Amino acid sequence: MVEVNEKLKMDDPSAGEIEELVVKLAKKGVPPSKIGIILRDKHAVPSVRQATGKKMIEILESNEVGSEIPEDLMRLIEKAVNLYDHLDSNPNDIRSQRSLDQLESRIHKLTKYYKREGRLPPDWRYSRDRAALLVRG
Numbered sequence: 001m002v003e004v005n006e007k008l009k010m011d012d013p014s015a016g017e018i019e020e021l022v023v024k025l026a027k028k029g030v031p032p033s034k035i036g037i038i039l040r041d042k043h044a045v046p047s048v049r050q051a052t053g054k055k056m057i058e059i060l061e062s063n064e065v066g067s068e069i070p071e072d073l074m075r076l077i078e079k080a081v082n083l084y085d086h087l088d089s090n091p092n093d094i095r096s097q098r099s100l101d102q103l104e105s106r107i108h109k110l111t112k113y114y115k116r117e118g119r120l121p122p123d124w125r126y127s128r129d130r131a132a133l134l135v136r137g
Helices: 015-027 032-043 048-052 056-062 071-089 094-117 128-136
Strands: none
Touching (some): 032 056, 048 056, 071 094, 071 128
């Protein structure tokens, strides 16, 4: 886990200082959800959007720090890979197979949404082999 001890210089941070801190934390490898928590808890910034007028993802993309795959989709893919590993050693676990089927359905739905919104390339496809490479690579 990345240790973060960044402090803003002023009691009431400006939009520029908040954007700078968001970019600095992202470069250290902190995911956007954790950045929001850090800003809320340590710097008294309840909403990046209200403070800067931009969404956190917009800030990250404008500074070319954002990830290729959205964070929530990546977490679902990681869960699916863990279930693949479990099913390799426990092939008769029918409940886990059903959970994997449901999880893959959610991944496909979320993928369609992100393609429609432009956050994923139109030719991006989910596959089990590629998922394992994404998570482990």
